[in-house]
Amino acid sequence: MTTTEPSSPIRTAPLPSVGDPSGRRFGPEEIEAVTRVITSGQLNSTVGGETRAWEQEFGAYYGVPDVVACSSGTAALHLAVAAVDPGPGDEIITTGLSDAGTVLPIVMQNAIPVFADVDPQTGILDPASVEAAITSRTKAIIVVHLFGVAAPVEELREIADRHDVILIEDCAQAYATRTASGALAGTIGHLGCFSLQQSKHITAGDGGMVISKNHPELARRARLFADKAWPRDTNERTHLFLSLNYRMTELQAAVARAQLPKLDGIVGDRRARAAQLAAAIADLPGLRPAPDAGTSYWQFPIFVDPEQAGGDGHPYAKVLGAEGIGASAGYIQRPLYLTPVLAEAKTYGDSGFPLSEARSRYVRGLCPVTESLIDGRLLVISWNENYTEADVDDIAAALRKASEQTLG
Ligand SMILES: Cc1ncc(COP(=O)(O)O)c(C=O)c1O
Numbered sequence: 001m002t003t004t005e006p007s008s009p010i011r012t013a014p015l016p017s018v019g020d021p022s023g024r025r026f027g028p029e030e031i032e033a034v035t036r037v038i039t040s041g042q043l044n045s046t047v048g049g050e051t052r053a054w055e056q057e058f059g060a061y062y063g064v065p066d067v068v069a070c071s072s073g074t075a076a077l078h079l080a081v082a083a084v085d086p087g088p089g090d091e092i093i094t095t096g097l098s099d100a101g102t103v104l105p106i107v108m109q110n111a112i113p114v115f116a117d118v119d120p121q122t123g124i125l126d127p128a129s130v131e132a133a134i135t136s137r138t139k140a141i142i143v144v145h146l147f148g149v150a151a152p153v154e155e156l157r158e159i160a161d162r163h164d165v166i167l168i169e170d171c172a173q174a175y176a177t178r179t180a181s182g183a184l185a186g187t188i189g190h191l192g193c194f195s196l197q198q199s200k201h202i203t204a205g206d207g208g209m210v211i212s213k214n215h216p217e218l219a220r221r222a223r224l225f226a227d228k229a230w231p232r233d234t235n236e237r238t239h240l241f242l243s244l245n246y247r248m249t250e251l252q253a254a255v256a257r258a259q260l261p262k263l264d265g266i267v268g269d270r271r272a273r274a275a276q277l278a279a280a281i282a283d284l285p286g287l288r289p290a291p292d293a294g295t296s297y298w299q300f301p302i303f304v305d306p307e308q309a310g311g312d313g314h315p316y317a318k319v320l321g322a323e324g325i326g327a328s329a330g331y332i333q334r335p336l337y338l339t340p341v342l343a344e345a346k347t348y349g350d351s352g353f354p355l356s357e358a359r360s361r362y363v364r365g366l367c368p369v370t371e372s373l374i375d376g377r378l379l380v381i382s383w384n385e386n387y388t389e390a391d392v393d394d395i396a397a398a399l400r401k402a403s404e405q406t407l408g
Contacts, residue, residue, distance in 0.1 A: 010401065011324030011394045016386035018199045023384040025262045033254035043250045045069070046232065051253040057260055058209055062184055062192075066212040066219030069248040069256075070226045073172040073195025074101035076208030077142070078108060079222040079246065080168045080191045083210075086111040086139045088354055093133045094142040095125050096335030096370045101195070102144055102170050103336050107347060110354045111139065115337050117367040121303065122146065122290060123331075123378060126369075127155045134159075140166040145174030145185045147380070148201075148270075148296035153179050153188040166190045166218070175201040176267045178294030185294075190215045191222070196252065201266050201296065201385075202259035204252040266385040270297040273387045280396035284403045285309060287316075287379075300381040301331075303373075310407035312376030319402035325395050326382030330374040337362035 016023035037043060037050060045051035055067040070076050086092065088110040094103055096115045106113045116129040125143045141160055143151045153169060160167040169186050171177065172195035177185035186192025194200075196207030212219040224231065226246040229239045274297045278289045281302075286309025290301045306312040313329030320327035337343060345352035345359040352359065364371065381395060 009322060009324045010398045014324070015326065015382070015391055015394075016384045017326070017382070018203075018384065023386050024203065025259070025266060025385065029258035029261075030255050033258040034251060037250045037254045040250075045247050045250055045253065046227070048250040050250040050257065051248050054248075054253040054257045054260075055209075057257060059211065061260060061263070062187060062211050064187060064211045064213045066216050068210040068219060068223045068226060069253060070208040070210065070246040071248055071252075072101070072206045072246075073099075073170075073193065073197055073200075073208045074105060075226070075246040076172075076193035076195065076210045077101055077168070077170060078105035078244075079208075079210050079225050080142075080193050080218075081105045081109045081111065081140070082225040082243065083191065083218040083221040084140045084166045084168075085221065089137065090139045091135060091137045092140045092142060093125075093130050093138060095144055095146075096337050096367050097123050097146065097331065097373060098144045098170065098336065099172065099332075100336055100339065100341075101172065102142055104341065106142070107341070107355065112137075112354060112358045113337070113342065114138070114358075115335070115362075115367050115370075117369045118373065120369050120373070120377070121288075122149050122151075123301065123303075123370075123373050124149060124151045125156070127152055127159055129367075130156060131159050131163075134163050134165070138163065138165050140168055142168045142170055143189070144170040144172075145177050147290060147301045148174045148177050148298040149290045149301070150174070150177050150179045150185055150294045153183075153185065154181050157188050160189075168193065172197075172200065173298035174296055175263055177296040180294075182294075186211055187213050191218055196256055196259075199298075201270075201298065202256065202263050204255040204259070207248055207252045207256060208246075267296045269385040269387075270383060271295070273297075273389070273392050274300055274383070276389060276392045277381075277396055280392070281399050284399060285407070287399070287403070297383050300383045302379040302381065304377050304379050306377070309403065313379035314376050315406045316379050316399070316402045319405055320381070320395075320398050323394075323398035323401065325398045328380050329376050330378055331380050332374060335367060335370050335374055337366055338364065 167189035
């Protein structure tokens with residue numbers, strides 16, 4: 001007979017978290033930045049200089065001439081879609097495995113999200129599935145560098161160019177990610193979008209950026225869209241097309257400016273700790289970490305083979321949670337096309353516009369790989385630049401325990 005002794009969890013003290021100072025790199029630089037703006041008396045970016053300076057600095061980091069700051073990552077995606085300027089019913093191909101901010105701007109611009117499936121090794125759009133989804137109405141592709149892993153953007157750009165559509169890179173989770181060709185994620189597509197929301201590599205609470213290396217005309221439309229299409233450089237008070245106010249404030253920009261010099265250190269530390277965890281769990285059956293090359297580790301995703309691992313991500317996440325380690329199975333609860341806004345076309349009044357027809361395609365089975373990952377083949381470990389080696393030892397020990405228990 002075996003007796004199980006009650007034991008305390010592997011982790012009793014909380015791990016560093018993006019929700020409090022333990023997992024964020026805020027210091028005197030950010031405090032000085034906020035104080036500088038308040039002292040200046042000017043908090044608005046159409047007059048003050050912080051946001052324009054932030055755009056310059058972000059552009060220098062990315063080696064791009066055109067940068068537009070805005071109020072959130074979702075806003076950045078909205079700017080990008082509006083720059084593409086789809087007509088009602090035009091199509092934009094994207095993924096069902098992302099934050100809703102990737103997809104909602106498509107519908108706001110009255111275009112139709114068309115969902116392609118993802119690669120089971122990464123959870124990122126599969127170029128073959130994208131190409132198969134292209135029609136005469138396709139205007140753009142939005143690809144997500146999920147969890148900071150590089151999407152195959154070189155291949156997607158080639159497909160986009162061949163079909164004369166725009167490639168938008170959603171880099172909300174992928175600051176300083178390097179793509180297969182060694183480029184910074186966000187610089188291969190026509191437009192790259194970033195988020196400064198609290199959980200991202202660098203943050204201003206909220207905020208967003210759109211960058212473009214070679215497409216000033218798209219960047220100009222994006223800039224106008226963020227500012228009521230008011231061409232301030234012409235001194236004319238007029239509004240050139242339908243748009244909104246998505247401006248960044250000077251406070252956000254000043255904090256972002258203080259965060260940027262810390263980015264390489266943040267990514268370097270996330271990568272070092274990720275290499276430690278990958279090595280520590282290499283012998284656990286059925287658990288495969290995401291590819292490491294160029295990855296900036298917004299989170300630490302593990303792809304689970306339930307037959308080898310004894311179960312899918314759910315029992316693993318349960319054990320990890322009990323051991324004091326932040327983890328979740330599936331990342332999101334359902335593919336984006338199964339959320340009410342899309343599946344039930346909850347859009348404008350009861351019109352269902354523009355999804356009245358498209359919604360019949362938003363059903364289970366549309367993207368089988370996406371669904372299998374969300375249903376449990378994906379295990380996401382919360383990641384942070386302030387994890388110590390001892391913290392990662394604890395995470396590895398908890399994963400080992402989860403493996404032993406799940407395998408029985
Ligand atoms: C991949 C992705 N796209 C878009 C967004 C939207 O960004 P935000 O929350 O700043 O609006 C997020 C953020 O959560 C994201 O992770």
